[in-house]
Amino acid sequence: MVQQEAEMLDKREKIIGEDKILFEHIWKTGKGFYVTVSILGALVLLGLYAYVTQYRNGLTVTGLSRQIFWGVYITNFVFFIGISHAGTFISAVLRVLKAEWRRPISRASELTTVFILLFGVGSVLIDLGRPDRMLYAIRYAHFRSPLLWDVCSITMYLTVSSISLYLALIPDIALLRDLGGKREWFYRILSLGWTGTESQHRRLERAINFMSILVIPVMITVHTVVSFVFAMTIQPLWHSAIFGPYFVVGAIFSGVASVIVVMAVLRKAYHLENYIKPVHFNNIGIFLMAMTLLWFYFTFAEYITIVYGNEPVHMAIFWSKLTGKFAPLFWLHFILCFVVPLPILAVRRFRTIRRIVVASISIILGMWLERFVIIVPTLTKQRMAVEGAFYMPTWVEWSILAGCISLFMLLYTLFTKVFPIVPIWEIREGREKAVRMVSERIESYLPETDVAPQ
Amino acid sequence: MEFDRRGFLKIAGLTVLGLAAKPGWELFSKVEPQELVPSPETLAKKRWAMSVDLKKCWSVKGCRDCIDACHRIHNVPDLGTLKEEIKWVWTAPYENVFPEHELEYSEEDYRHQPVPLLCNHCDDPPCVRYCPTRATWKREDGIVMMDFHRCIGCRYCMAGCPYGSRSFNWRDPRPFIKKVNLEFPTRTKGVVEKCNFCEERLSRDLLPACVEACKEKALAFGDLKDPESKVRKTLQSRNVFQRQPELGTKPKVYYVL
Amino acid sequence: MYDGKKIIPGLILFLGLVTYPFWHNAVSGKTGYIPKPKLPADKKECVEPKDYIRINHKNLLDGWKESVVRKGGTIYMASNRKRYTMSLNRTCMNCHKDKAEFCDQCHNYMGVTNKCWDCHIYPKQLEKG
Numbered sequence: 147m148v149q150q151e152a153e154m155l156d157k158r159e160k161i162i163g164e165d166k167i168l169f170e171h172i173w174k175t176g177k178g179f180y181v182t183v184s185i186l187g188a189l190v191l192l193g194l195y196a197y198v199t200q201y202r203n204g205l206t207v208t209g210l211s212r213q214i215f216w217g218v219y220i221t222n223f224v225f226f227i228g229i230s231h232a233g234t235f236i237s238a239v240l241r242v243l244k245a246e247w248r249r250p251i252s253r254a255s256e257l258t259t260v261f262i263l264l265f266g267v268g269s270v271l272i273d274l275g276r277p278d279r280m281l282y283a284i285r286y287a288h289f290r291s292p293l294l295w296d297v298c299s300i301t302m303y304l305t306v307s308s309i310s311l312y313l314a315l316i317p318d319i320a321l322l323r324d325l326g327g328k329r330e331w332f333y334r335i336l337s338l339g340w341t342g343t344e345s346q347h348r349r350l351e352r353a354i355n356f357m358s359i360l361v362i363p364v365m366i367t368v369h370t371v372v373s374f375v376f377a378m379t380i381q382p383l384w385h386s387a388i389f390g391p392y393f394v395v396g397a398i399f400s401g402v403a404s405v406i407v408v409m410a411v412l413r414k415a416y417h418l419e420n421y422i423k424p425v426h427f428n429n430i431g432i433f434l435m436a437m438t439l440l441w442f443y444f445t446f447a448e449y450i451t452i453v454y455g456n457e458p459v460h461m462a463i464f465w466s467k468l469t470g471k472f473a474p475l476f477w478l479h480f481i482l483c484f485v486v487p488l489p490i491l492a493v494r495r496f497r498t499i500r501r502i503v504v505a506s507i508s509i510i511l512g513m514w515l516e517r518f519v520i521i522v523p524t525l526t527k528q529r530m531a532v533e534g535a536f537y538m539p540t541w542v543e544w545s546i547l548a549g550c551i552s553l554f555m556l557l558y559t560l561f562t563k564v565f566p567i568v569p570i571w572e573i574r575e576g577r578e579k580a581v582r583m584v585s586e587r588i589e590s591y592l593p594e595t596d597v598a599p600q
Numbered sequence: 601m602e603f604d605r606r607g608f609l610k611i612a613g614l615t616v617l618g619l620a621a622k623p624g625w626e627l628f629s630k631v632e633p634q635e636l637v638p639s640p641e642t643l644a645k646k647r648w649a650m651s652v653d654l655k656k657c658w659s660v661k662g663c664r665d666c667i668d669a670c671h672r673i674h675n676v677p678d679l680g681t682l683k684e685e686i687k688w689v690w691t692a693p694y695e696n697v698f699p700e701h702e703l704e705y706s707e708e709d710y711r712h713q714p715v716p717l718l719c720n721h722c723d724d725p726p727c728v729r730y731c732p733t734r735a736t737w738k739r740e741d742g743i744v745m746m747d748f749h750r751c752i753g754c755r756y757c758m759a760g761c762p763y764g765s766r767s768f769n770w771r772d773p774r775p776f777i778k779k780v781n782l783e784f785p786t787r788t789k790g791v792v793e794k795c796n797f798c799e800e801r802l803s804r805d806l807l808p809a810c811v812e813a814c815k816e817k818a819l820a821f822g823d824l825k826d827p828e829s830k831v832r833k834t835l836q837s838r839n840v841f842q843r844q845p846e847l848g849t850k851p852k853v854y855y856v857l
Numbered sequence: 858m859y860d861g862k863k864i865i866p867g868l869i870l871f872l873g874l875v876t877y878p879f880w881h882n883a884v885s886g887k888t889g890y891i892p893k894p895k896l897p898a899d900k901k902e903c904v905e906p907k908d909y910i911r912i913n914h915k916n917l918l919d920g921w922k923e924s925v926v927r928k929g930g931t932i933y934m935a936s937n938r939k940r941y942t943m944s945l946n947r948t949c950m951n952c953h954k955d956k957a958e959f960c961d962q963c964h965n966y967m968g969v970t971n972k973c974w975d976c977h978i979y980p981k982q983l984e985k986g
Contacts, residue, residue: 203771203789204769204770204771204772204789204790205753205768205770205771205789205790206684206770206771206789210683210770211682211683211684211770212682212683212684212685212686212767212768213682213764215755215758215759215768216755216759270754273754273755274752274753274754274790275751275752275753275754275755275768275769275789275790275791275792276751276752276753276788276790276791277752279733279750279751279752279753280752282733282735282750282752283732283733283752285733286733286734286735286750287732287733288731288732288733288734290729291729291730291731291732291756292730293730293732293754293756294732297732375756376759378729378730379726379730379759379760380726380760380762380847381759381762458699525759527764632936633905633933633934633935633936634933634934635920635921635923635924635930635932635933635934635943636930636931636932636933636934637924637928637929637930638928638929638930643929737927739929741929745926745927747926747927748976749922749926780978780983782946782978782980782983783946783947785946785976785977785978786976786978787976788972788975788976799929803929803931804931
């Protein structure tokens with residue numbers, strides 16, 4: 147009996163190897179976990195209570211009106227779908243570009259995508275006047291409507307991202323299965339018989355590569371189609387061709403910022419300093435800076451064409467954003483999205499982890515405001531503003547926003563209790579094979595030499 | 601057979617029997633129950649439109665006859681706040697309805713005169729394009745219809761309408777209806793509604809309620825395809841314009857000054 | 858049986874709870890209940906024969922809804938050749954005046970819910986206030 151136990155322990159030691167910390171967040175549950183779950187749970191219950199109030203009384207409990215009938219919920223929808231672009235970018239695009247530094251953060255970002263998409267869809271359903279009829283959009287689908295294009299593309303995106311997440315999870319599930327214990331049956335079912343042979347790895351590699359390449363055009367389609375909800379109308383300042391790429395850029399921008407925050411939180415909470423290193427934040431910070439500049443470019447292009455055209459209908463709304471009713475929100479969002487992050491991210495000395503996280507939080511808040519400032523001013527219909535439109539979101543809308551974010555964080559936290567958040571097999575693959583593969587690749591770029599290598 | 605009177609009577613009897621077989625069979629058999637609907641071609645023979653004679657409308661100050669008639673027979677609730685109001689017909693000052701009409705140096709000052717507004721039942725309605733469930737659609741006779749059974753309350757049609765013709769039920773409307781009209785249903789919370797050109801009255805050969813209620817006869821309604829119709833007659837006169845024609849929606853409510 | 862003293866009573870209790878819907882009615886003496894919708898006094902004939910309409914009125918009304926709202930129809934030619942206006946209020950409720958005394962009698966018994974009355978108002982509803 148003792149020998150069997152010793153063999154078991156030996157096997158466990160071999161599986162865990164030097165990556166013990168990557169397993170620990172599954173086994174150890176500290177006080178912080180319970181406190182976090184309690185606070186998040188309370189906020190989720192608040193959001194639930196707010197929604198039940200809305201379901202029973204109708205959308206009158208929101209601040210929406212006949213003039214401004216889309217507000218916080220639609221902002222949430224665009225915002226959450228925007229954040230979902232992070233995962234695809236970091237796990238799929240970086241994989242296709244063969245950027246090896248993506249390894250420790252690919253699952254954390256992929257998970258952000260999958261979970262936040264649920265809340266993107268959820269925000270639209272929360273906004274419906276008759277949610278009991280939500281399936282009519284499928285039963286009586288009218289494909290000429292951009293909302294239906296949304297349904298199709300977001301469903302496709304959710305499917306492809308979930309499959310990607312699961313595929314990349316399989317070898318780690320197999321590791322957890324081999325470790326035995328109480329949950330072994332659970333991991334055994336999910337690991338689909340993975341044994342880690344060469345041929346299995348090759349097949350997995352092919353599948354993940356296929357999914358990664360497939361998800362990139364889907365990702366671009368998704369937020370373009372979300373922007374088409376606005377761009378396809380003939381409302382002033384919505385009917386703009388730039389909305390497609392503008393929203394995609396904004397999505398990647400806010401998404402990468404979110405992933406940075408997620409990375410930093412996980413790193414602190416689960417002591418992953420050895421795996422998620424300053425170089426990861428540095429690289430992603432540089433990319434975020436590029437996105438900041440790109441976002442600024444699109445915003446500038448959009449507004450300068452409006453100003454230069456000087457059409458009264460458009461200018462009425464333009465001035466309400468720059469100097470009028472919405473000026474505080476507009477300038478706040480500009481400061482948060484551009485003025486604050488750019489110096490932090492551009493100057494290498496400032497690109498510390500803490501400062502990058504600050505820049506990211508600023509971007510996340512700024513981008514929520516950006517969506518709000520795109521949606522609401524146009525609805526004030528300045529060209530026929532007889533009735534003095536005014537929109538003040540109520541406690542119901544804020545509670546539901548808080549509830550959605552909290553539920554997302556809660557689901558995320560619960561996921562990390564069951565599966566490792568840093569892909570162990572990818573780290574090991576990196577350790578064992580990537581160094582050699584990368585130097586071979588670099589050598590192949592350089593000219594052939596007659597002299598034999600030293 | 602010898603063709604005498606008897607023979608003639610026999611053949612005549614057989615003929616009558618043969619001829620009576622089919623109608624007799626039909627008379628005494630049960631038919632398949634059928635909902636009789638007009639074919640699209642029948643509907644398309646008409647194109648309903650309305651014209652508003654502004655001078656006649658302005659001859660009575662503070663008149664709300666058309667609005668009250670419409671809202672009364674359609675159980676439109678009076679919610680009393682700008683936030684939640686539901687209106688199928690309403691008025692707005694001229695300078696806001698037609699901002700493109702330069703009125704800086706015009707002799708008559710009708711900038712603040714109220715213009716009756718309603719759904720324009722456009723020929724190329726943007727709202728119909730955006731509905732994800734086809735709860736709103738354009739009928740062959742030109743009326744942009746609303747199906748309250750199918751509306752999911754996403755309010756995309758409201759975002760699509762450049763004229764602001766649509767209202768949403770933010771709460772249960774029933775407590776706010778002054779006097780319920782049994783002939784027409786109420787709506788529930790969570791659906792969008794708008795003027796329907798009184799299609800339930802048109803199917804009974806009645807004029808829309810607003811047209812009937814206007815004492816000054818400022819509203820003319822009829823079939824654009826019929827050159828003798830009232831609406832066509834008014835379009836031959838004076839200044840005729842529409843709301844925002846440059847948007848290409850081809851509205852069917854004309855304003856005559 | 859190991860732990861038989863706990864298992865067998867538990868099993869009996871479980872079976873009793875699970876079959877509750879079946880024996881409750883028999884025990885409470887309500888199996889004999891037949892819903893009695895109040896029929897209109899003056900009219901003897903509905904749009905369709907009683908047996909057909911008792912089973913098919915939902916489909917009939919759905920068809921009417923499709924025709925009236927989405928196709929612009931108004932007349933229904935019944936199997937007895939009579940023509941009726943397709944309207945829940947003007948035709949059906951014109952005779953069966955009170956939803957509570959007619960429709961609900963069977964619907965409540967069968968546990969049927971419908972949302973028709975969220976919008977459509979029956980004549981007696983106004984009198985009740």
